[in-house]
Structure formats: C-alpha cells, structure tokens
Amino acid sequence: MAIIKTERTAAIAPPLSETTALGWMRKHLFSSVFNSLLTIVTLFIIYITVKELWVWGIADAVWVADNRRGCFDINVDGACWAGVIAWLDSIFYGRYPREELWRINLGLFLLVIWMVPLWLPRVKAKISIGLTTVFLYPFLAGYLFSGGDKSISMQIMVTAAIVCLAANTVHSIIGVLTGRSLPEFLIRLFGKKNAPEKSQRYLLLGILAVSLVAVYMFQMGWNVENVSWTRWGGLFLTLVISGIGIASALPGGILLALGRRSKMPVVRVISTSFIELFRSVPLITVLFMATTMFPLFLPEGFILNKLVQVIIAVCLFNACYLAEIVRGGLQTIPRGQFEAGHTIGLGYWQTISLIILPQALKHMIPNIVGNFIGLLKDTTLVSIIGLFDVLGMLRSISKDLPWLGLHKEPLVFGAMMFFLICFAMSKYSRHLEVKLSTGHKH
Amino acid sequence: MTGTKTQKTREQLASAASSEVIIEFEKINKWYGDFHVLKDIDFRVHEGERIVICGPSGSGKSTLIRCINNLEAHQKGSIVVDGITLNKNLKNIDHIRTEVGMVFQSFNLFPHLTILDNLTLGPIWVRKMSKIDAQATAMKYLERVKIPEQADKFPGQLSGGQQQRVAIARSLCMNPKIMLFDEPTSALDPEMIKEVLDVMIELADTGMTMIVVTHEMAFARTVADRIFFMDDGYIVEENVPDEFFNNPQHKRTKEFLSQIL
Numbered sequence: 001m002a003i004i005k006t007e008r009t010a011a012i013a014p015p016l017s018e019t020t021a022l023g024w025m026r027k028h029l030f031s032s033v034f035n036s037l038l039t040i041v042t043l044f045i046i047y048i049t050v051k052e053l054w055v056w057g058i059a060d061a062v063w064v065a066d067n068r069r070g071c072f073d074i075n076v077d078g079a080c081w082a083g084v085i086a087w088l089d090s091i092f093y094g095r096y097p098r099e100e101l102w103r104i105n106l107g108l109f110l111l112v113i114w115m116v117p118l119w120l121p122r123v124k125a126k127i128s129i130g131l132t133t134v135f136l137y138p139f140l141a142g143y144l145f146s147g148g149d150k151s152i153s154m155q156i157m158v159t160a161a162i163v164c165l166a167a168n169t170v171h172s173i174i175g176v177l178t179g180r181s182l183p184e185f186l187i188r189l190f191g192k193k194n195a196p197e198k199s200q201r202y203l204l205l206g207i208l209a210v211s212l213v214a215v216y217m218f219q220m221g222w223n224v225e226n227v228s229w230t231r232w233g234g235l236f237l238t239l240v241i242s243g244i245g246i247a248s249a250l251p252g253g254i255l256l257a258l259g260r261r262s263k264m265p266v267v268r269v270i271s272t273s274f275i276e277l278f279r280s281v282p283l284i285t286v287l288f289m290a291t292t293m294f295p296l297f298l299p300e301g302f303i304l305n306k307l308v309q310v311i312i313a314v315c316l317f318n319a320c321y322l323a324e325i326v327r328g329g330l331q332t333i334p335r336g337q338f339e340a341g342h343t344i345g346l347g348y349w350q351t352i353s354l355i356i357l358p359q360a361l362k363h364m365i366p367n368i369v370g371n372f373i374g375l376l377k378d379t380t381l382v383s384i385i386g387l388f389d390v391l392g393m394l395r396s397i398s399k400d401l402p403w404l405g406l407h408k409e410p411l412v413f414g415a416m417m418f419f420l421i422c423f424a425m426s427k428y429s430r431h432l433e434v435k436l437s438t439g440h441k442h
Numbered sequence: 443m444t445g446t447k448t449q450k451t452r453e454q455l456a457s458a459a460s461s462e463v464i465i466e467f468e469k470i471n472k473w474y475g476d477f478h479v480l481k482d483i484d485f486r487v488h489e490g491e492r493i494v495i496c497g498p499s500g501s502g503k504s505t506l507i508r509c510i511n512n513l514e515a516h517q518k519g520s521i522v523v524d525g526i527t528l529n530k531n532l533k534n535i536d537h538i539r540t541e542v543g544m545v546f547q548s549f550n551l552f553p554h555l556t557i558l559d560n561l562t563l564g565p566i567w568v569r570k571m572s573k574i575d576a577q578a579t580a581m582k583y584l585e586r587v588k589i590p591e592q593a594d595k596f597p598g599q600l601s602g603g604q605q606q607r608v609a610i611a612r613s614l615c616m617n618p619k620i621m622l623f624d625e626p627t628s629a630l631d632p633e634m635i636k637e638v639l640d641v642m643i644e645l646a647d648t649g650m651t652m653i654v655v656t657h658e659m660a661f662a663r664t665v666a667d668r669i670f671f672m673d674d675g676y677i678v679e680e681n682v683p684d685e686f687f688n689n690p691q692h693k694r695t696k697e698f699l700s701q702i703l
Contacts, residue, residue, distance in 0.1 A: 339513050340550035344564030344616055345540035354563060358554050436554075 094233015148226030253322025543613030603634025
C-alpha cells in the first residue's frame with residue numbers, strides 16, 4: 001500500500017530548554033546531581049582564586065609611592081604598582097632618550113596611518129598598499145628611530161616612503177569619499193578623462209616625478225639626531241624585532257615551502273635542509289650562533305650590529321617554521337585545483353598566487369597566527385643575549401635602587417601586556433577566518 | 443564480410459575527415475612506474491569532430507585525454523595539437539593549454555572566488571583582457587549555460603549540475619579550439635546529468651571540436667561522430683556510432699556493450 005503525505009506541518013518554535021538562559025543552565029550545568037556538584041565546586045575554586053588576586057592586585061594595592069619602602073609603609077600585603085608606574089616609560093621605550101620619544105610615537109602612528117586603508121571597504125588597490133607597508137615603511141621608520149646621517153640610498157628610500165605614504169593617504173581619502181582610485185581622480189582633476197592612455201600615463205608619471213623631487217629636497221634638510229641601537233629597548237624593541245619577524249617570515253616561509261615541493265632537485269634539497277636545520281635547533285641557540293659565530297663568516301671590516309644579527313636570526317628561524325605550516329596548507333589543496341589552473345592557461349606562479357595560496361593560507365590562518373603569537377613571545381629570549389627588550393626592562397626594575405627586589409609586579413604587568421597583545425591577535429585571526437570563509441567547501 | 447564492414451567504416455571516417463587535422467597521436471606510450479597505461483595509441487581528430495571515448499575503468503581513457511593538454515606527460519611517441527608538437531618546451535605546453543579547454547569529473551572550480559571571478563580569471567591573466575570585457579564575456583557564457591543569476595555566488599553554494607555548467611562556461615571563456623570532457627557527469631545526481639548533457643549538446647551544435655570521456659551511451663549515440671572503445675591501454679575499436687552500437691566488431695566491445703545496454 002502506498003503512503004502519501006498530504007498535510008504539511010508548519011514549523012514550530014523549539015522547546016524552551018533550547019532558548020532561555022535558565023533552560024541552558026539546567027541542561028549544561030545542573031543536568032544531574034553529580035554535574036551540579038561539579039559546577040558548585042568549580043565555582044567555589046574560581047571564587048577563591050579571583051578573590052585573592054583581587055585583594056592583592058587591586059583592593060590592597062599601592063599605586064602612589066616614592067620607593068618600595070613607601071609601598072610597605074602603606075600596605076605590606078598588597079601589590080606595589082607604584083614601581084611599575086614609575087618605570088612605565090622605560091618598559092615601553094627602553095633607554096631611548098626621553099626628549100626623542102616622539103619619534104617612536106610618530107613612527108607607530110605613521111604605521112597605523114599606512115595600514116588603516118587596508119580595512120576601509122571602498123579603498124582600491126589594497127595589495128599595493130600592503131606591499132608598500134612591508135617594503136617601504138621600514139625605511140622611513142628605520143630612519144625615524146635611529147636617525148643620524150643618511151646615505152644616498154637611504155635618502156632615496158625615505159623619499160619614496162614619504163611619497164608613497166602621502167599617495168596612500170590621499171588615495172584612501174578619495175576612495176572613501178568617491179570610491180575612485182588616486183590615478184582616476186588625478187586624471188579627472190586635470191581634465192584628461194578622455195585623453196589617450198599614453199598622455200594619461202605621462203601625466204601620472206609627471207606628478208610622481210615632481211612629488212619625488214620635491215620630497216627629496218625637503219628631506220635633505222630634515223635630520224634627526226642619531227640614537228644608537230643600544231639605547232633601544234622595552235616593548236618598542238620587542239615590537240620592532242617581532243614586527244620585522246612577522247612581516248618577513250610569511251614571504252620567506254612561502255618561498256621555502258614552495259621550494260620544498262619543487263620539482264627541481266637542487267631547490268628542493270636546499271630548501272629542505274635549510275628548514276630541517278633551523279627547525280631542529282632551539283631559538284636561543286640560533287640567537288647565540290647569530291651573535292657569536294655569524295660575524296666569523298662575514299668579510300673583514302664588515303660589522304653588523306647585534307640587533308641586526310638578532311633580527312636576521314629571528315626571521316630565518318620563523319620562516320622555517322612558517323614554511324612547514326604553509327606546506328601543510330598546500331597539501332590541503334586538491335590536485336584538481338592545480339590542474340584547473342593549468343587548463344585555463346595559468347602558469348606556475350599565477351596558479352600558485354591566484355589559486356593555491358589564497359586557499360592554502362586561508363586554511364592555515366589559525367596556525368599562522370599561532371606562530372606569530374609564538375614569535376612575539378619568543379623574542380623575549382633576546383634579553384638573554386643582552387638586549388633590553390620588554391622582559392629585560394621588567395627585570396631590571398628589581399635591580400633599581402628605590403625598587404630593589406620588586407619582582408612580582410613588573411612580571412604580572414608584563415604578562416598582562418602580552419596577554420592583551422596576543423589575545424587581540426588571536427581574536428583578529430578568528431575574525432579573519434570568519435570573514436574569509438566562503439562558507440562551503442568545494 | 444568483416445572486410446566490407448571495415449571498408450564502409452573507413453569511407454565514413456574519410457568523409458568526416460574533410461577538414462583539417464587538429465589533434466594527432468602517433469604511437470603514444472605511457473607508463474605509471476612499471477604499469478603500461480597507454481599502448482601504441484594512434485589517432486587523428488579533425489576540426490569540428492566530436493569524439494566519445496568509452497571503456498571499462500582502468501582502461502586508460504582519462505590518461506589519454508589528459509595527455510592532450512599535458513596534464514599527464516607521455517613517454518614515447520608524438521602528440522601534435524593545433525599544429526604544435528607537445529614536448530618538454532613549456533611555451534608550447536602553455537600555448538596548447540590556452541587553446542584546449544577541459545572539464546573535470548570533480549568540477550574543480552576555485553572555491554575562494556565567486557562564479558564571475560572563476561570565469562574571468564583566465565581571460566584577464568592569460569588573455570590580458572580588460573576586466574570589463576572579461577566580465578561581459580563571462581556573462582555571455584553564463585547565459586549560454588543558463589545560470590547568469592548565480593554570477594555573484596561562490597561555487598560551494600551551487601548544485602553539482604550548476605557547478606559543472608559553470609566549469610564548462612569557464613573553459614569557454616578562454617575561447618578554446620578544442621574542449622576535453624573527462625567524465626563530466628559521473629559525479630552528478632541523476633537529476634542533474636541532463637542539464638549538463640544539454641549544455642554539451644548545444645556546444646556540439648556550434649561546431650566545437652570535442653573529446654568526451656563518458657559512460658552516457660545515449661549521448662554518445664546522438665552526438666558523437668566517432669566512438670573510441672578502450673580496453674587495457676589500447677584503442678581496441680574505433681567506429682561511427684551506428685556501427686559501434688548495432689554491429690560492434692571486436693570481442694571486447696561486444697562484451698562491454700552487452701554489459702551496459
């Protein structure tokens with residue numbers, strides 16, 4: 001006998017236990033006697049811990065005092081935040097000259113200005129903005145931070161960076177207001193909208209040349225005092241090292257990963273041994289090698305400062321780790337994607353950059369950001385080889401005469417700082433994953 | 443008896459061969475390790491011809507079709523496509539790939555791009571078309587495969603049949619001279635097979651040179667100019683559809699047809 005469904009049931013609301021908070025608690029926290037007991041015990045443990053922390057860190061804490069003695073006079077049991085506050089500048093900027101701190105702030109501010117357009121929806125040409133951030137901003141920032149006399153090449157790069165920053169900013173403002181790009185805007189401004197492509201191009205090149213020359217003249221008269229790298233320190237130094245590490249590790253890792261999968265035996269062997277070598281050695285060893293042994297390989301008279309050596313070591317080390325992450329990502333991409341790319345005529349690099357990498361990197365965002373977070377935290381190892389990064393500064397508080405023996409509070413403060421930065425990064429990675437996911441797999 | 447049949451077939455083949463040769467396989471041999479997949483494959487395809495390749499799985503059909511655009515490299519023999527010899531020269535391979543479109547069993551759309559971007563990628567990066575022109579072409583072909591309204595969706599949001607039609611449109615956007623189909627309907631639900639076959643039939647009507655690996659015998663009967671039957675790495679029989687289905691010559695062909703018809 002055939003059964004035929006003739007009526008349709010209308011969709012009805014789910015039962016209350018699925019929607020209300022009380023229902024949720026009942027289902028997840030108090031579903032049985034044992035579960036209820038567990039919930040209560042856990043809540044009690046949380047209460048004890050949090051209460052102790054609260055009393056030590058906030059209720060009994062001392063915020064204003066001249067030295068550690070002063071803290072004790074007010075409350076012996078509470079945290080002595082006064083010491084951390086007194087050292088705040090040093091924790092952030094190390095021993096950078098106090099009257100020059102504006103340079104660091106300006107540098108960071110410029111980075112923000114440079115990168116904000118990447119998040120503005122109507123701005124075009126985001127890839128070139130991103131690329132200039134990686135390749136031009138470091139020169140501008142480098143000069144701002146270290147100052148001194150500029151070599152010719154440095155002058156050229158600083159000029160290019162300033163022009164680029166200005167162009168980026170104007171381009172973004174125009175983009176947000178009108179949705180056009182800077183070249184389109186300029187062409188309209190000069191009434192060349194219908195002119196042939198060639199004359200449009202000449203116009204743009206002319207504007208570029210004029211602004212380059214103008215900025216070059218300007219920057220010749222712009223000089224800031226030299227600040228030796230030995231005075232860099234604190235969170236600033238940590239961010240410089242990890243920032244360069246992050247910016248260079250990804251491209252380096254991609255190249256190494258592709259090299260490892262290459263069909264050319266020489267490239268493959270070199271990439272593989274490079275990756276395996278660096279991955280099987282602890283970072284601290286690499287750092288010691290970089291500062292003590294690396295100079296032996298350099299030609300005589302060619303002296304790199306310790307900071308540059310450390311940065312190179314951090315970059316290479318992390319590029320190798322990222323290479324393995326990227327390789328993992330590449331392996332998640334089915335062979336059909338390569339083949340589909342080839343059949344529409346794309347070459348190797350086009351297939352890789354347009355089809356394979358966007359997918360592979362998207363799959364690997366959690367791992368990549370995880371690696372970046374690790375990198376940020378690992379840079380504290382440089383305090384062992386004598387750079388005063390944020391950890392180095394935090395630890396020197398306890399050796400400062402007024403605050404002698406103040407260990408706990410600076411480290412707790414450092415932990416909070418790291419937590420904030422790392423948590424923000426991990427949140428952002430989660431956001432990226434959601435934003436970039438096209439929802440469905442192939 | 444057999445002799446006259448062969449004679450007749452040859453004549454019919456000759457009449458189809460009035461136009462230019464566009465694909466030529468000469469003594470093609472290929473091995474996967476020790477396994478001999480293609481054995482002395484020899485054939486010619488003329489411009490505008492529709493070839494269907496069928497045969498049991500593992501007989502080398504897919505490998506053969508993938509040799510045409512060098513997704514698989516052959517080890518012995520010579521392949522000439524559109525007047526260009528396939529060899530280690532990467533420029534030749536790239537050129538042939540721009541002239542030969544291919545549709546896969548598993549669609550292989552780019553999941554991170556919208557349908558429209560899937561279609562414009564090749565024209566923009568390989569044919570150096572402007573974005574506007576490429577999009578216009580893409581919309582034209584999307585209309586031809588009857589899904590222009592899906593242009594802004596991602597492949598994962600489409601049904602299998604729709605994805606396969608997008609894949610066909612993506613190949614057509616490159617304006618190829620030859621289209622290869624590697625079991626285009628094998629991964630589809632029965633309900634969706636027809637919509638894909640309809641698009642392929644329409645394409646055949648435009649005079650496109652097509653080589654189709656498929657198990658859809660009805661399609662082979664109506665569309666094909668010639669049918670290649672492959673078994674164990676050989677093309678064991680090559681015939682026009684009528685003869686192939688009604689009067690198969692080779693023992694293996696007879697067995698195969700009795701299994702599936």
